Amino acid sequence: MTPHPATGSQTPTRPGGVWLAVTVLLVGVLGITAAPKAHAALRRVPFRQYESCPRLLGALRELTLPQVGPYGLGGVYDPTSNGGKKQPKTKTTPAGTATAGSTDSGTVASTAAPAASPAPATPVSASPTTDARANSSITNVQEAGVDEGDSVENDGRYIYTAVGGLLRIIDTTTGKQVSELGRSNGGDLLLLDGDVLAVVSADYNAYPETIVTLWNVADRTAPRRLSETHLEGSPLAVRNVNNRARIVLQTGFAQRLKFVQPLRGDERSLVAAQNANRKIVTTSGVDAWLPRSFVVRGNGSQTPVKTAIDCREVGRPDGNAGLGFTWVATVDLNTPNPREGGRGSGGVIASGQTVYASAGNLFVATTDYGRSVGGPVPIVVPRPGILVPQAFTSRVAARTTRAPGAPRAPTVVGPQQARTAIHMFDLTPPDGATYRASGSVPGTLLNQFSMSEWDGNLRVATTTQRVDFGTQQASGIHVLQRSARELREIGLLDGLGRTERIYAVRFVGDLGYVVTFRQTDPLYVIDLRSPTSPQLVGELKIPGYSSYLQPIGPGRLLGIGQDATDGGRVQGTQLSLFDVSNPRSPTRLATYRIGGTSQAEYDHHAFLWWPATRDVIVPFNNYDPARNIPENGVVVASVTDSGINERGRITHESGTVLPAVPPVGTPAAPVGAPTTPVLRPQFFTESIQRSMIVDGNLVTISPGAVKSSNLSTLNSLWFFRAATN
Secondary structure, eight states: OEEOTTTOOEEOOOOOTHHHHHHHHHHHHHTOBOOOTTTGGGSOOOEEEOSSHHHHHHHHHHHHGGGEETTEESOEEOGGGTTTOOOOOOOSSOTTSOOOOOOOOOOOOOOOOOOOOOOOOOOOSSOOSBOSSTTOBOOOOSSTTOEEOBSEEEOSSEEEEOTTSEEEEEETTTTEEEEEEEEOOSOOEEEEETTEEEEEEEEOSSSOEEEEEEEEOSSTTSOEEEEEEEEESEEEEEEEETTEEEEEEEEEHHHHSOOOOOSSSSHHHHHHHHHHHHHHHHHOOGGGTSOEEEEEETTSOBOOOEESSOGGGEEEESSOOOSEEEEEEEEEOOSSSOOSSEEEEEEEESOOOEEEEOSSEEEEEEEESSOEESSOOEEOOSSTTOOOOGGGGGGOOOOOOOOTTSOOOOEEOSSOOOEEEEEEEEOOSTTOOEEEEEEEEESBOOSGGGEEEETTEEEEEEEEEEGGGTTEEEEEEEEEEEETTEEEEEEEEEEESTTOEEEEEEEETTEEEEEEESSEEEEEEEEOSSTTSOEEEEEEEEESEEEEEEEEETTEEEEEEEEEOTTSOEEEEEEEEEEOSSTTSOEEEEEEEOOSBOGGGTOGGGOEEETTTTEEEEEEEEEETTTTEEEEEEEEEEEOSSOEEEEEEEOOEEEEEEEEEOOTTOOOOOTTSOOOOOOEEEEEEOOOOEEEEETTEEEEEETTEEEEEETTTOOEEEEEEOOOO
């Protein structure tokens, strides 16, 4: 027996002799394996990086042209599919369609290639909830030192909130609003760095655009707008590392190229529009493809629109990775006067989905749900004048004959099994994110917690559909290590939770915790001390599941999820306290059933753990049968070393906004008597979205109100009712 370095508990050494035979037998029966070498060849994602704009442009055209149809990208129309009839000749550009996109020369603003950077510092997996601000909480994040954009921030006295349609600054000592920064679209993400507040907004009015507005809030009563950086694309994630905001964006080719639409649904219009769109691809310069940016200064002046990333910083993984750019914009947050604008870098021709960042690297994952090569699914026109939408083409069995020069129909290679590609970017350069390597793992990721970097290795938890066993599922842990441009798999633990999928993942140091669920909740403990040979060392099966796991101290995990019957029927939100001090024998010490649902089950920013008083604060949404109305608020519970005890609940009541009804149990009036029922007021409680500790008090935020409560007694200190917007 050897002590585990993270917990101090005793863990077994590797078995030998007869025990090895027993272990091999169990591995064969359970299907849990740790054999990375047999899978290594399947994980490689060759990556091409382009040295010039002409080479990039040629690659973009080669990739995109077979995918172009009458409506742009996707849904290619094959005129020979209609019984092989010869189609009438049409002009290249039909009358009444839009003109093609830009045909510029393809020259982009040159930026120096980032120099090689030193190895990043080892990240810390367990995230703290406090920082230098005395007696105040921070955003609940995955990694220490890596702030995550959220809808609220606080500096120890003032709170900054984008909840409720307006951006506000509220003084928690008085409960008064001191500033209003403008409207919020409901999805704004905030980063507070000293006296600089960054507001990241997604705008979809004309086309997907991300706007990063910087405010100097040294004077909270009179914030000063510093700049607005406009970035072309949709935001995937927002992180702050070392006074640099890193915004990961997705910019689709269809967003940049000005494709036309067919005038009608007949074959003549379809062919004409498809030909026009292909001409747009073959004549558009590289500037028409790359995402753009510009800056609106604090004085209202605007910089010229320019391409946001350099051709030399764009690469492409082999295979089906998506028709668009995933790239990283870096915005300086240094106080008091950040550098103007944002530096774009790290472009990958891929569709990003899940983002994880450590203190030194950023990883973007994208899942391909069906491996195919040879071109897109064609649009099928079963008879003249009837267009079958692309969404239904998978249901239509139609034989097509490929004419010379027509796009090749997709050829399915092997089983339709999802795979996830992962791209690594170095965050140590101060002015950009440098692409480093790519890799691939089978299956799908749950969320950002499915990835974790530790001691130079990336651990990835996935669920894979086992097509060779019908619809059976299983999960596994993959350990990837960078080798040149490749994230190579060096370790694998496979076969976890057969017939189930992952509901929660948390990596803490060299231990991993995985929750899978279908009818019961197995909590698996994985020993990752040897990255080439991850080992399943402990397992706990209980009803229900946890969908988020929070480390709360040595040997303890706090989970939030759903209670369930033995048959797997969920019964409402539940808190669970786990003892994982002995990885071989995890136990559940206590549960507390809240009921209903909680935003913290799927959004870790809504989960607040306050170690100073060992309180957990989570929102809940339930139904009050006595009053026949929804009940919303937060639960405050104290967590001891072996138990969970509710201390109280806080709600935001918005007044008499529902119709008054007779009290429950009111007797019916006698026949013929005047009907004058006794009425009672009905109060609507708003859904509380965030909780934070500010100077020792509990502050809760809902779309319509902010409330401060004494953390010890939970008595209200002040209540701010937001004006309607």
